[in-house]
Amino acid sequence: MWIELYGYASALCAALIGIMLAVSRRKHPTFKIGSFLFVSISIWLLQLHLFTSGKLIHFPEFIFLHIPFAICTGPLFYLLIQSIFKIEYLWERSQWLHIVFVMILTLFFLPIAWIPTQDKLELFRKNVTVISPFFKSYILFFLSISYIIPGIYIAFSFRFLFNLKILSSAGKEKSIFVFYLILSVFALSKFVTFIGFLSEGFGFLKKVGAFGFSTGVFLIFILLARYPDFLDLLRRGIREIRRQQNRISSDQTVSTLEKIRNLFEVEKIYLDEDLSLKTLAYKLSLRPDQLSQVINDSYGKNFNRFLNNHRIREAIRILKDEPDLKIIHVAMRCGFNSKSSFNESFRRETGITPTEYLKKKSMES
Template sequence: MLLSIGCLVRPEKTASFKILSLLSFCVSIQFLYIFFLLRGIYFEPLFLNHMHIPLAWFLGPGMFSLFSITVRDERVSLTEKSFYLPGLFFLAFFPLFFLAFPESFRSRPLDYFKLGTISWLDILLIGAYSANLLLYFSVVWQTRGVFRWNRLKEDAGARILLFVILGSGSATFVLVLAFLIRDLNLLFASVLGTVIYAVIGYLFQIHSPHVFQEIGPSMREVYRSSRLDGVDTADLETRLDTLMKEEKMYLQEDLSLSALSNQLDIKPYQLSEFLNQRKGTNFSKFVNGFRVAEAVRILAKEDGANILSVAYRSGFNSKATFNLAFKSVTGVSPREFLRKTKVS
């Protein structure tokens, strides 16, 4: 809980610290409820005995968001934000549902282990931890190229990220297993192991704070490089030039990152990373650069060219998009370009 408060009051008001604060708070609540469960401590009104369940639904999404910000160096997408909806829904739903159906919260968490019963609340909790495991697995899968032995030996950031993911994933797995086999001792072991894991991480951060400060930039560089593993970038550049300069794929109005990557026989994220690393641009700017060059050629060659017609012939699907891209590349609007061309 103190770590959660500490993340919030830090002078750096970054998204990563806000997510860390959320994760720390949710984990603290899980610990408290398990402690209350083991001691047989219960509250009134009854729904308060189960408010750890909505918070459990935030753990996986929080870890995934942290991965997006620190490793992929991307903002949390709308899809990723939707991962938080179950937790938000249950936070509001529990007290409201209790007002209408108070007996629905009569079962106690300990009944699941001691009496062998199962309630809808137990199912929701197991579902939360299972969903979290899927998100942890997704993070591991997306960063699998980072955890090669040679990189683990050379990069402290890779070792820390592996420690964080394995620690969180293992604790959650043991927790799910404890519920599945109804073993209180295993539940206690998972809590104890998580506490030890958190203390080790905290002590290491005190001992080597510089490593944690460098983990973001370090891991972003390694992660980006790993996305192009196995890709012959020289050959890719040659084939890309052929498609754009000779076959003029940019003239297709509906050309997308997926369509172009399919032509190149690589994944969309690999083409995106290639354009970012090797060309210093993104897909939209890359394609629009060719389209604007085509438009400049037509405008300079054809007297009295219609601007809307030129936009469509260059691959743009609207005049507004054409005008914005043209000015972004040339510094002037198509109409100003025509005017200057006539004067010269």
């Protein structure tokens, strides 16, 4: 009985972790992605413990409904690891492909969700005569991919997780050591649970795996409750290690800075609204993370702030020379693709909006 309660409590803790991350004032994508991930884990974990305890039969309408949430854990875990391990992580269009993929699978899952409750109950009792052989295969397919897809995404995450420089630093950096320790608990538990579902003779492994997974959730809950800044510490530690790993030579840094100065001060490349860290890095024959490191170390700001600083300086020059020009036209000439982003960047750099700037200048004159 206590194991069952332990499982339900862990599902509640997973939901609370999701809420804690959702309401966090930190705006980094790590917290939003982590929020969705733990809410999905909460639903999957609750159904897992209902199943292993035999209580799911009392809630037949919930049978199979864990599948889309189990599938979600794969892409969300991958995106979470990306956000933690990348030096500069920005939400890009490519990330939406993972979300769209899950949404498409969820649409195809709907026929299973709409199975009558009585039929779900019979299927839970292993009476498959209530559905056609095709639909039986359809359900088995989704049950399988609820394990396979997370497994594939976990494999995709290996290129980040098994960075030798970061792994070798785990003994020195406590946050990294704890992170890998908890990941190991989850990985082992997931594997044991999967073996339990595949092998009839080892059904007890389902309970063992569920218990281990719940323990991992409790560890994270205690960790975040005790150290709310843990994810920030982890990100900063990993980012610093990757910067040291990817640092270019001092001669190359000097050469790169000269090229950047020429591109920004002479060619005014910042006026191109499509300019990004990737495109500039390609032009300079660097990786985006290397360029980011050069800009951060040399100018004390990230690429976006560096870019917008030049654009706003150009905007101020235009506003002085052509005060009658419409704000939207100034924005477009400086490389901004919308008036709202221009206003926000102008306020961040100067403390006032373009309109307020013009009023101030007219009063001074």
